[in-house]
Amino acid sequence: MAVFRESLMLDLNPEEVTATRARSKVTLVGIGQVGVACTVSILQANVADEIALVDIREEKLHREAAHLQHGGLFLNAPKILVDKDYSVTANSRLCAVAVGVHLREGESKHTLLERNVEAFKYIIPNLAKYSPDAVLLIVSNPVDILTYVAWKLSGFPKHRVIGTGTSPNSASFRSLLSEKLQINPSNIQGYIIGELGESSVAVWSGTNVAGVSLQDVDPSWDGDQELTRQIQRNIADSAKEAGSLRGETSWALGLSVANLVQAILKNLRTIHCVSTLATGLHGIEDEIFLSLPCILGSCGVCGILKQPLKETETRQLRSSAERLGAINKELRL
Numbered sequence: 001m002a003v004f005r006e007s008l009m010l011d012l013n014p015e016e017v018t019a020t021r022a023r024s025k026v027t028l029v030g031i032g033q034v035g036v037a038c039t040v041s042i043l044q045a046n047v048a049d050e051i052a053l054v055d056i057r058e059e060k061l062h063r064e065a066a067h068l069q070h071g072g073l074f075l076n077a078p079k080i081l082v083d084k085d086y087s088v089t090a091n092s093r094l095c096a097v098a099v100g101v102h103l104r105e106g107e108s109k110h111t112l113l114e115r116n117v118e119a120f121k122y123i124i125p126n127l128a129k130y131s132p133d134a135v136l137l138i139v140s141n142p143v144d145i146l147t148y149v150a151w152k153l154s155g156f157p158k159h160r161v162i163g164t165g166t167s168p169n170s171a172s173f174r175s176l177l178s179e180k181l182q183i184n185p186s187n188i189q190g191y192i193i194g195e196l197g198e199s200s201v202a203v204w205s206g207t208n209v210a211g212v213s214l215q216d217v218d219p220s221w222d223g224d225q226e227l228t229r230q231i232q233r234n235i236a237d238s239a240k241e242a243g244s245l246r247g248e249t250s251w252a253l254g255l256s257v258a259n260l261v262q263a264i265l266k267n268l269r270t271i272h273c274v275s276t277l278a279t280g281l282h283g284i285e286d287e288i289f290l291s292l293p294c295i296l297g298s299c300g301v302c303g304i305l306k307q308p309l310k311e312t313e314t315r316q317l318r319s320s321a322e323r324l325g326a327i328n329k330e331l332r333l
């Protein structure tokens with residue numbers, strides 16, 4: 001083929017053809033329902049010039065990759081590399097982890113978490129070894145705890161370890177509110193913060209439409225409680241499903257992950273509710289990760305918005321932090 005190539009074209013810099021290093025390589029570990037949705041969404045967003053896919057189920061991994069490669073024409077054909085060996089991930093700018101460890105019959109949530117941590121003890125040091133400057137993006141549940149685990153195991157600075165946290169839920173909050181108000185969600189600013197679970201906090205005090213604060217319109221109004229409950233039910237349902245086979249494809253999560261990847265690789269400095277080290281903020285003392293509005297750019301988390309909260313919102317955040325802190329301490333990392 002090399003001879004044929006020479007007859008077809010004149011390479012001005014032949015070494016460059018083989019030696020060029022990807023500039024925006026993304027790795028995804030765990031190519032199940034969530035991993036596939038993330039991969040397709042990242043490919044569609046056209047932000048990565050190389051994608052490495054890793055999974056322990058080699059046969060499935062190769063089948064998924066073949067489907068993506070066959071559709072390469074429609075995806076601006078970035079290079080797709082697959083292997084269960086982590087050398088394939090070398091020099092990634094961003095590594096996302098979406099592995100899923102499933103609940104066995106009669107198994108407690110605590111034992112499931114311990115098995116997740118065991119899996120991370122292999123995955124994270126390998127990612128750190130081959131891409132020491134990468135940003136780690138954790139998708140696996142329980143996301144706030146596993147992001148803490150990834151931070152500890154990688155030895156990376158806090159700004160380079162992020163969990164998807166409540167970013168998909170903040171997007172669905174804006175979409176649900178947009179349906180009620182009949183206004184495009186891009187004009188609605190609103191955030192779900194805190195732990196991904198039933199105790200997440202809908203920050204109604206900061207919700208606004210094109211700069212018009214909803215609580216300024218009616219100071220006695222305390223938010224749309226029905227909508228808050230709906231969001232918290234959705235989050236609780238997905239948290240309950242953590243560890244059990246979901247069955248459906250997580251497209252909203254995939255799209256949301258691609259949006260975060262884009263912000264980081266393109267250094268957009270846009271604000272997203274992602275899981276970040278929250279020690280020292282809102283009176284939180286423990287080493288815990290939970291979602292706060294973060295400025296995302298090429299360094300990962302470039303900053304955290306100092307969001308004014310009502311007393312009840314701060315109280316909710318702190319009680320999640322206490323619970324997360326107790327679990328993190330038990331892990332002894």
Ligand SMILES: NC(=O)c1ccc[n+]([C@@H]2O[C@H](COP(=O)([O-])OP(=O)(O)OC[C@H]3O[C@@H](n4cnc5c(N)ncnc54)[C@H](O)[C@@H]3O)[C@@H](O)[C@H]2O)c1
Pocket residue numbers: 029030031032033034035054055056057098099100101119123139140141142143164165168238241242243246250253
């Ligand atoms: N953050 C969120 O909002 C959110 C929402 C939904 C699901 N999730 C989580 O995403 C994860 C994946 O869910 P899913 O539905 O895709 O599960 P899935 O079972 O469809 O896929 C999991 C994949 O991980 C692979 N895997 C397992 N252990 C591995 C290891 N040690 N190394 C490499 N690959 C490994 C499996 O082979 C499988 O392909 C779960 O933890 C789930 O709870 C997170």
